[in-house]
Amino acid sequence: MKTLWHHARLVTLAGASGWGWIEHGALVTEGPTLQWVGDAAALPTGLKVDAEHDLGGALVTPGLVDCHTHLVYAGSRAREFEMRLQGQSYEDIARAGGGIRSTVAATRAADDATLYAGTRRRALALQAEGVTTLEIKSGYGLSAEHEARCLRVARRVGRETPLTVRATCLAAHALPPEFEGRADAYIDAVCAWLPVLHAEGLIDAVDAFCDRIGFTPAQTRRVFEVARTLGLPVKLHAEQLSDQGGAQLAAEFAALSCDHLEHLSEAGVQAMAQAGSVAVLLPGAYYFLRETKLPPIDALRTAGVPIALATDHNPGSSPTLSPLLMFNMACTLFRLTPEEALRGMTVNGARALGLADRGALVAGQRADFVAWSIDHPSELAYGFGQRPAVRIVAGGRETAA
Numbered sequence: 001m002k003t004l005w006h007h008a009r010l011v012t013l014a015g016a017s018g019w020g021w022i023e024h025g026a027l028v029t030e031g032p033t034l035q036w037v038g039d040a041a042a043l044p045t046g047l048k049v050d051a052e053h054d055l056g057g058a059l060v061t062p063g064l065v066d067c068h069t070h071l072v073y074a075g076s077r078a079r080e081f082e083m084r085l086q087g088q089s090y091e092d093i094a095r096a097g098g099g100i101r102s103t104v105a106a107t108r109a110a111d112d113a114t115l116y117a118g119t120r121r122r123a124l125a126l127q128a129e130g131v132t133t134l135e136i137k138s139g140y141g142l143s144a145e146h147e148a149r150c151l152r153v154a155r156r157v158g159r160e161t162p163l164t165v166r167a168t169c170l171a172a173h174a175l176p177p178e179f180e181g182r183a184d185a186y187i188d189a190v191c192a193w194l195p196v197l198h199a200e201g202l203i204d205a206v207d208a209f210c211d212r213i214g215f216t217p218a219q220t221r222r223v224f225e226v227a228r229t230l231g232l233p234v235k236l237h238a239e240q241l242s243d244q245g246g247a248q249l250a251a252e253f254a255a256l257s258c259d260h261l262e263h264l265s266e267a268g269v270q271a272m273a274q275a276g277s278v279a280v281l282l283p284g285a286y287y288f289l290r291e292t293k294l295p296p297i298d299a300l301r302t303a304g305v306p307i308a309l310a311t312d313h314n315p316g317s318s319p320t321l322s323p324l325l326m327f328n329m330a331c332t333l334f335r336l337t338p339e340e341a342l343r344g345m346t347v348n349g350a351r352a353l354g355l356a357d358r359g360a361l362v363a364g365q366r367a368d369f370v371a372w373s374i375d376h377p378s379e380l381a382y383g384f385g386q387r388p389a390v391r392i393v394a395g396g397r398e399t400a401a
């Protein structure tokens with residue numbers, strides 16, 4: 001089915017910089033693919049289409065790619081938010097058995113229907129703000145059975161919503177209580193689960209939390225070695241609370257991305273640049289944990305490391321479902337430009353997932369785009385708390401905004 005979408009002001013993001021603006025733009029989609037993108041005056045003569053949509057002069061960008069979320073969980077951590085306000089730190093709470101472990105307990109206790117319903121609700125909330133591709137991590141199951149269950153929920157969201165979902169196994173997220181004092185034995189177990197989860201088709205990438213309250217670089221390396229054997233790409237929660245040299249380790253495995261990065265060193269920046277890893281910035285977690293150390297953004301720019309932006313939605317450190325609020329925080333807190341923020345959640349977000357077929361409005365790419373009721377793309381970052389998405393097209397099909 002061939003469709004013409006006309007009367008659009010296109011922000012294509014084609015090329016390495018700039019908005020790629022086409023003031024009087026049109027798009028032609030053929031099934032799930034962009035077949036033609038350009039100035040309406042240059043539309044191929046004699047073009048025959050099955051359907052035509054007038055976008056009413058709306059500004060159109062690529063669909064958003066949220067490349068880092070922890071959407072599968074049950075329960076809430078609002079009580080811990082109160083405890084932090086009363087003076088306890090995120091790390092103290094985690095060490096006392098709260099934090100990720102409290103979400104693991106709630107997730108294990110939830111029945112399948114509840115776990116799926118909560119995850120789907122959150123995915124659709126992200127979609128309503130313009131997300132068309134979403135990464136979902138496991139990491140609140142932490143047993144063979146429960147990690148598989150969380151990854152199956154992620155896969156089901158991909159099947160039953162218009163979103164493209166990439167599933168990442170984050171079994172090395174925290175030490176479950178049954179392995180207390182036996183972190184190496186837990187890593188042995190994770191290494192044994194990965195081939196099984198992969199054989200079931202549940203994993204697109206492997207992630208780990210390398211930090212003081214997560215796993216050591218040596219333990220992370222063992223997980224990555226199994227991923228490499230399976231041909232799976234890796235990503236890393238790196239240098240969030242401290243500098244562990246995680247970025248350098250991830251670079252040895254040609255990681256798709258390193259994420260958080262507040263404590264990233266210059267050596268880490270250089271390693272990421274050499275490896276071609278994407279720096280995924282997560283201003284929601286920075287803000288919500290009241291972090292004061294900024295990621296080394298100028299050093300990342302200077303080294304030419306691509307910068308992506310994501311919600312990091314999770315119940316502990318970033319309970320937001322607003323990608324556009326992340327645009328605003330990326331600009332106000334991290335001093336990204338609005339163009340860097342938009343590229344961060346489109347073309348560079350796609351790259352952080354290893355997806356080369358989306359992120360820009362270019363012929364041959366996937367037909368994922370959003371029509372917004374704004375005059376200029378910088379308004380996406382400027383108007384925080386506003387919801388200007390008016391039409392969302394995923395894989396050539398219009399979905400509810």
Ligand code: NIG
Nearest residue numbers: 100209237285312314316317
């Ligand atoms: O990305 N850093 C580790 N993982 C999550 C937080 C998990 C949690 O607190 O539940 C993050 O910030």
Ligand code: FE
Nearest residue numbers: 068070237312
């Ligand atoms: Fe995260």
